[in-house]
Amino acid sequence: MSLDKVLAKIDADLDQSVNRLLDLLRIPSISTDPAYKSDCARAADWLVEDLKTLGFDASSRPTPGHPMVVAHGGTGERHLLFYGHYDVQPVDPLDLWDRDPFDPEVQDTAKGRVIRGRGSADDKGQLMTFIEACRAWKAVHGSLPGKLTIFLEGEEESGSPSLIPFMQDNAAELKADIALICDTGMFEDTTPAIVTMLRGLLGEEITVYGPDKDLHSGMYGGAAINPIRVLTKILGNLHDETGRVTVPHFYDGVQELPDAIRAQWQALAFDHAKFLGDVGLSVPAGEQDRTPLEMLWSRPTAEINGIWGGYTGQGFKTVLPAEAHAKISFRLVAGQDPDVLRGHFRAWVQEQLPADCRVEFHGHGNGPAGVMSVEAPAFDAARAALGEEWGKPAAFVGCGGSIPIAGYFKTYLDMDAMLIGFGRDDDQIHSPNEKYDLECFQKGIRSWARVLAKLV
Template sequence: MDNKRDDSAVLDRLDQGLDAALDRLLNFLRIPSISTDPAHKNDVRDAANWLCAELQSLGFEASVRDTAGHPMVVATSPQGEGRPLLFYGHYDVQPVDPLHLWNRPPFEPALEEENGRRLIRGRGASDDKGQLMTFVEACRAWKSVHGSLPANLTLLFEGEEESGSPSLVPFLTENREELSASLALICDTGLYADGRPAITTQLRGLVGEEVVVRAADRDLHSGSFGGLAANPIMILARALSALKDENGRVTLPGFYDGVEDLSDELSRDWQALNFDASEFLSRVGLRTPIGEKGRTPLEMAWNQPTAEINGIAGGYAGDGFKTVLPGEARAKVSFRLTGQQNPEKIRKAFRDHVQSFLPEDCSVEFHEHGGAPASVMDTSDPAFAAAKAALSEEWGREAAYIGAGGSIPIAGDFKRILGMDSMLIGFGRDDDRIHSPNEKYDVESFAKGARSWARILGALR
């Protein structure tokens, strides 16, 4: 049977089994697998066991693997012809607070109709249970049609993604040989803004720093000490405001070392997306884009590094007024990295920068909050073109290679520890309300997501 006929039979089976697949997803969503809350420790394990049982029923050799935190689920298909692939998703979910903003109990999922669209409503529907189940359902239909699973598949489902993945790197390191493949597939991203299918080919890295500046050993009366004693808020404000120049460029020495301009292919792809920055910002009550002069909005969102102040505190900010010089001030600062920027060099440059603003009798301390380099995928791998064609055929629109402004550290971990690139394909939408009350996933995203993976598996076999 040729690939086209294979695809057609598997796609038909997915269409016929959609209602049953939705029932399975709803059952999965009923498990409150909140990894950040110790009260839900057993629920997280229940979700792992549910997944493991589903995978075993399809013929995968699957097991629940204990870690220092929540368990991993690992499953493998029989060996045979075909490219070795690793598929990753996570089965833990975000907390549900504030509960009173939900229109229905978050772990009593249901199918709803809204503005002519069928939706799956419930915590984890989009992030990431619905997404990972698109791949599982594609495998189920493949097995039903062909009598066997696609060969050389390894599935890795994590239970700690929403709590910082503390056990992931040790697990990858300890199981490097078992988990290594030629390419990783990650379904934790989304469609482009207008519903166009997309493959994320680059992710920004991240450096997080908390800085605390201390001056006097107590808060001081501003009348007695103002103008004479150091004010840590003023010191910190000067240091932070000097992070960028009048053109929007970051001023840290060596900050742009390793930052690469767009390739001609990506530049053409991104221009064709016709991104409207004003419309995008209007969704959050803004209109005018800022940033580095001479750069397009998508360059600034996806391909240029950033320096942002995420929080600042010090002194008195309660009701009324209190005229003090604070004894300390603190801020949280993050840098999104691109290209080959080195996180530790960026961290050192920032710390040196703050130190340079410090008077002799003041002190500063820094607290590290994560650091990871950017991830840039090698799209010359034929798998990318094959997946792009498969997505385009399924969705009836040409798929795009896009960047992501955020960070997905797992892609970098796969590259650094397992030595393979990742192909990030997801079917979430901007209005899925992930991490927020009333999370949802379109039935279309679920159904066409499974069909997309079936086509991709056929193209990569």
């Protein structure tokens, strides 16, 4: 059977595949830092050249930021689009890295062989699993596995400012039957996962102003309003005693989990004691009438991501400050409109403000939640393919984080997305000493070959 030949070719050529990935990892394509602009362009060019060797019609397409890589190839009835991103996170604090983040290598560890370096898991290693699957397929069959468009972004780690305009400008070219996205993880070490539920995000920054200058708390304390007192009073009300968010209308439109999904999640037997224990905690802190997986995947949250005001240095200063600040984010689920919620949140803050204070709001990014239509046949096909590779059925899971690209494909290209990835919880993405397990890389390539065999 020809799939077996493809899988055998993948295994036989693994060293070359790793070497190609190491080449790509050596390019420090940090998108958020303008100092690395030419490196981002270099990474895009590297991918274009590599895709051309597979017969793709590939090009690096300029944007106001970093270029997009777009490649078309193959033929077939069903048109698949693959999305990944070639940019990486900054590397600071650099002194916590055991080696140069951009001098990657394969290392033996107690838990197996790993590819160590910035971007190894997020997302260069993951995007190369798909390209290497295409390469092996081409080597065996002489052609690509169906009609493919490969779409690689260089601004994912810096807010994707060029993405929506580019998708709008090139909608006809990018529109396919389904999008495949490789930027997520396994459910746990040996259980593959397809993400079918993504939380959205709403970011807000608030500044509470009181007196028109910093005051001495001895001279004014007791008579003058303190903006930190006001801010803590307001934010201290953000959750009630049961962990529920108190902003009016916050839960409007939020649906209960369908019974089928609830049953499947129960079957996953999520070990929340280990999940929390790994970060020094033991008690799930969200809504007390929800399971930990619901807290993480299917329930909206409010978090204070930063707070500051007054004197924060060494020692003590009895200041009564003129202003106090906080950054707050909401993870959203299906049924919640970020723009509407922003209004509810602002009104809720405003209502709690004493007469002598005023508040300024600064909106940060927002994106709606995404829920995939798992009834589409591609999901069952992919689930079966992943199960064959890993020896365990793939889990349909939620993702607490926000991957807005899935929503954008739906909104701007009317295209469903399937998120399949092979990252593990200990990959240290966004952190020092990022790695990607060699097993995940190899079995990831094999997984894509199996998925493609079922989809084309």
